[in-house]
Amino acid sequence: MANRKARVLVVDDEASARAGLEKLLKQDGYAVDVAEDGEKALALATESPPDVVVTDLKMPRMDGIELLGKLHAQDGNLPVIVATAFGDVTTAVTAMRAGAEDFVTKPIEFDALLVVLERALERRELRVEAENLRRQLRERDGEGLQGLIGTSGPMQKVYRVARQVAGSRATVLVTGESGTGKGEIARAIHALSPRAKQPFISLHCAALAESLLESELFGHEKGSFTGADKRRLGRFEQAHGGTLFLDEIGDISQLTQVKLLRVLQERTFERVGGNEPIKVDVRVIAATNRDLADDVSAGRFREDLYYRLNVVHIEMPPLRLRGADVIVLANHFLQRFAQENHKRIEGFSETARAKILGFRWPGNVRALENAIERAVVLCEGAVIDADDLPFEAVPEIQGSLRIPGATMAEIERYSILKTLEAVDGSTARAADLLDISVRTIQYRLNEYGLGKLHR
Numbered sequence: 214m215a216n217r218k219a220r221v222l223v224v225d226d227e228a229s230a231r232a233g234l235e236k237l238l239k240q241d242g243y244a245v246d247v248a249e250d251g252e253k254a255l256a257l258a259t260e261s262p263p264d265v266v267v268t269d270l271k272m273p274r275m276d277g278i279e280l281l282g283k284l285h286a287q288d289g290n291l292p293v294i295v296a297t298a299f300g301d302v303t304t305a306v307t308a309m310r311a312g313a314e315d316f317v318t319k320p321i322e323f324d325a326l327l328v329v330l331e332r333a334l335e336r337r338e339l340r341v342e343a344e345n346l347r348r349q350l351r352e353r354d355g356e357g358l359q360g361l362i363g364t365s366g367p368m369q370k371v372y373r374v375a376r377q378v379a380g381s382r383a384t385v386l387v388t389g390e391s392g393t394g395k396g397e398i399a400r401a402i403h404a405l406s407p408r409a410k411q412p413f414i415s416l417h418c419a420a421l422a423e424s425l426l427e428s429e430l431f432g433h434e435k436g437s438f439t440g441a442d443k444r445r446l447g448r449f450e451q452a453h454g455g456t457l458f459l460d461e462i463g464d465i466s467q468l469t470q471v472k473l474l475r476v477l478q479e480r481t482f483e484r485v486g487g488n489e490p491i492k493v494d495v496r497v498i499a500a501t502n503r504d505l506a507d508d509v510s511a512g513r514f515r516e517d518l519y520y521r522l523n524v525v526h527i528e529m530p531p532l533r534l535r536g537a538d539v540i541v542l543a544n545h546f547l548q549r550f551a552q553e554n555h556k557r558i559e560g561f562s563e564t565a566r567a568k569i570l571g572f573r574w575p576g577n578v579r580a581l582e583n584a585i586e587r588a589v590v591l592c593e594g595a596v597i598d599a600d601d602l603p604f605e606a607v608p609e610i611q612g613s614l615r616i617p618g619a620t621m622a623e624i625e626r627y628s629i630l631k632t633l634e635a636v637d638g639s640t641a642r643a644a645d646l647l648d649i650s651v652r653t654i655q656y657r658l659n660e661y662g663l664g665k666l667h668r
Contacts, residue, residue, distance in 0.1 A: 219334055220244040222263035224254040224280065225296070226272045230321075234267065237323050243330075251275025255283055258291075265333050266293045267326070269319075270304055278311050285312050286407060287380065290340050292333035296321060359401035361394065362545050363538035366660060367530035371398060378525045379405035384477065386462075386522045387500040389529030392579030395500040396460060398527060403456040408496060411455030416448050419461035426469055428485050437486020449482060449493050456496045462522065463503035463514060474518045497522070532574040532581060534622050537662020542578060543569050546585035547597065554589055564599040570662065572604055573623075629657055 221243045225231045231247045238245045246261060248254035250272055258266070266284060270277035281293050292314035297305045305316045314333045317326050358372040378385055379402050387395045396415065403413045416429055424438075432447030448457055465473070476482045477497065481490045499522045508514035532539055543561065551558045561569070574580055588601045632643040633654075640658075644651045 219264040219330075220246065220261070221330070222254060222257060222266045222268075223247045224249075224251065224266065224268035224272070224277070226250060226269065230269070234321070234323075234326075241327065251277075251280035251283070254280055255287075258284060258287060262288065263291070264337065265314075265330060266291065267296065267317075267330075268293060269296050270308060271298075278308060281308065281311050281313060290337060292337050294326075294329055294333060358398075359404050361397055361401060362542050363535055364541075365530075365535040365538045367535055368538060371527055371529060374525065374527050375402050376405060378402065378527075380407065382496050383524045384496070384522055385498045385525045385527060386505075387498065387527045387529060388505075389500075389502065390531050390577055391502050392577030393529035393531060394578055395502075395529050396458065398529060399456070399458040399498040399500065402498060403458075403496075406456070406496070408455045412452050413456050413458065414448050414452035415458040415460060417460045419464040423466045423469060426465065427472065430469070431472070431482050431484055433485035434487040437484075441486070444484070447484065449476060449495055450491065452495045453493050454495075456498060459497065459499045461501055462499040463501035463505055463508060467515070470515045470518050474515065474521060477518075477521045532577040536660040539569055539574070539581065540566060540662055542581055543585055546582050547589060550586045550589040556589060556592070557595065558589060558592055558597060559595050560597070562596050562598045565597050565602060568599045568602055568604075625657070626661060629654055630661075630663075 221238055223231055223234045223238070223245060224247075225234070226249055228249070231249065235245045235247050246257050246263065248257050251268075252275055254266070254268065257263075268277045268280055272280075275283075277295050281295070284291055284293055293312070295305070295308040295313045295316045296319050297308070297316055298319055301318075308316060314336070315329045317329055358375060361368070361372075375398055385399075385402060387398055389395055399415075400413060403409060418426060421429060428438075428445070428447065430447050430449060432445050432450055433441050435441060435444050472482065476493070476495075480494065481492050483490060505514055505519050505523070509516045509519050532542075540561075547558060547560065569581075576583075584603055587603045588597050591603075592598075592601045628647065629643065632647055633640070640651050640654045644654050647654075
């Protein structure tokens, strides 16, 4: 059976019980890890996630109920089977109410345990399959991670890294052009993290002068400067236990960089005008549209702070490289603004869709949102036409490139679409002219959201 290669984590403070179960389960084809208490079990579950856990309830330091709760905080779908003393119905009921998948009585009958294990693993597979189906439905409707819109390849990569890093306390650096959604992915990471019920505090660093920024970050004591008539808590204290999002981190001064580095290293700071060290537990997510590596080379940004911030890096893709996401986003904004403005608008005309797809979107998602809002407000019919859209197509120049400074991905897109136009949509003839395979063209067209238009 497929379950035979499943990984089982056995938790029991009795060495003989652990060893006996480990031997029998391995003989039956399972991979087995063992732990003598709850703390070691949690460490093992983090390093090598199990498919199912079998744990005793009565253990020193951390009992089975507490372990069950902490395991489910890491993986809500993880089946946990508890072992209770024979006849101890009350404890078994308590464990089941706490989320245990099933229970067995001690001394454990191995054949009975095998049945419970296989049943738990089958239910886990069903839950995973159901979640996959829900995910596919979300993707069909264009919903990505935590309400973010778009399911293109570049965004799937972003979602994957966000999910992986969410459970840790690692600092994240989000980069990308203005308007790509750096703040939204920061909120998504927080929402997926164990800190989700704690504060999410954000600060736009470029919007404040250096003196004000320091006070905003670290707070100040009464009388520390003119106008400081009372003590004020800074963003770090406000975000204690949660997440602090620092937008446009590349614009902070060298002095503030030094103070921020200390907080990241020591998790302590002093308020402006104060001497008392304040300890905080804050997960920092920083964002910038600058190339911080270049700023480090030029001496504008501290190298040690850069590496402290850049533990995990997420690059938000520009809208022009997100293919059909632009239409999904446009439809989303259309529905929202039509509802807000009490208008009945059915959608976009084909010429409007083509205009949206063909625009370079230098302002990214924010620019698209503004454009669709204006189009909805000014639209007089039931469909938004190309003339309703408040932007002009990027002018083309003679030759093979659309504009100077285009990226390689843009050049490739331009070449494929222009060649298809010249050969009346024949992918075979276009592939021959471009010296690439038909499959490559079809793959790219699917990325651009145009796969149904060319076969």
